[in-house]
Amino acid sequence: MNQKLISVLFGFITVMLINGPVFANEAEQTDAFPVTVDLIMDEVSDISISRGQFRAVAEMLLSWTGNNVGLVGAPESRTLMGDAIDSYLAENFDPAIFVANAEGPREVMARSLTLFPDGRAELFEKFAVKLTFETAIPSYPFGDLDLHLELQSANHPLPGLAFEPRHFKFGHEEIAHEVVKGNWYLEGNRSEVDSVKSLSHGGKSHFSVAVFHIKVAHDFVDVAQKILIPLLSILLLSMFINRFSVIYETEDGGDNANWRIGGQLTLLLTLFALNFSLGDDIPATHYLTMIDALFVAVGIMVVFALVWGIYVIHVFQTGRVELGTKLEHKSNAVFMALAFVFMVWVSGFALLN
Structure with a gap:
């Protein structure tokens, strides 16, 4: 009887050891938060091909659903400002990001967090940042430059946070102004999602990266x-x-x-x-x-x-x-x-x- 019991226990432990990672992955998948990214470029200026850097002013909107139970069923949305945003994100899901190709911290001009009764949350931020780029333009002054802005997840590795770029625009239709300043002009834009390893979380995890490409060319005159x-x-x-x-x-x-x-x-x-x-x-x-x-x-x-x-x-x-x-x-x-x-x-x- 004891041998049978020992055999059953041994078999159960063996099954748990084999299938444990699968259960863990399934748990991680249930905790996954797809985060939608909208970006509007308000200004691209100070493009320096000798130093490989430029300055950008952008508006970013991060949207996610599934971790806003405190407001579900409320009659209307609620907008948080200032320290209330940090307090809420410290107790709930925080889609913290950093600009991977920035020369320094971004300068935040405006920030707000809107919570909706259906569980959605939208984090808005307008910021200015100095970015770097590869000066790969062998045909200069002809050809084009690939400027880009890389938003990388700071705290949540994949699949805990996965970026999904949705809208990528330049300027506002209501305001007529040139987004790209200086002797450059816009030729096109695109967005993509990538993943990269980081020293964070032991250096083995991959983090989601949303890359927004800005294609510019130099004024020939x-x-x-x-x-x-x-x-x-x-x-x-x-x-x-x-x-x-x-x-x-x-x-x-x-x-x-x-x-x-x-x-x-x-x-x-x-x-x-x-x-x-x-x-x-x-x-x-x-x-x-x-x-x-x-x-x-x-x-x-x-x-x-x-x-x-x-x-x-x-x-x-x-x-x-x-x-x-x-x-x-x-x-x-x-x-x-x-x-x-x-x-x-x-x-x-x-x-x-």
Whole structure:
């Protein structure tokens, strides 16, 4: 009898050990809270491709149902403000979130919690935050940037809290204003849900992440005025100096040597100054962008024209007039061919995006 009893107990314990995780998972599933996320972007500004950051002002609404029994059956909804929100969330389900790609804490401008008789709860928050992004735009100033805002669950791992993005809009229809500020314009938007591991809860749990993507492109007119026209002007002036400066026919060479060297040297220094002044308008990447390639191409052309001019002047001033004349005339074709090759190379970056 004792052996049978021991066998029954042993079998029961074995079954519980095997099926225990299943029961635990079923319990977790019953505690799961799908949280709907609505987001309105009020402002996207201070986009810096050199630092990889931008500023956003947004309105967020988190909605959930199932843990608001204290108000079920009440005649009307109730809205909580200030410390009353924290007190309620401390005793009930708290869908705490943080902005995963923020450089610091978000600045909360307004906050309210509305409780409905049917068990629904809606947490509204308007906030400002400085966000980071990847400056992956090899065809800059063409192409687009993927700005994004990542809302991650802070306290409840999956499946205890699962985000469900519902609405993602820009601005309010009643107010006419540009949401994306500066020399950028909106090209599109989308939202998605992902999951990520966190050191919280022992580092083994996955947390829900709602990602809101903002696709923006740079204004071409601004880029043309600041970058393209100055760079192409430097390139053309360098080629004009090399082509139309007086050919030396005597050993003394006169003052033309000073102009030949001084002109190219001035263009080279201007190129360095332009690159320095455009620091905030050029992406800081570990690879070449289209603008970087254009700076490299123009720089090589100017340096080559400077070195070539010094050598040709030296040839003329040492009395080798015939050789100097040949070099002078052939240099025009060489420079045109080199400029064409560089322009084809630079144009190829427009296809990389």
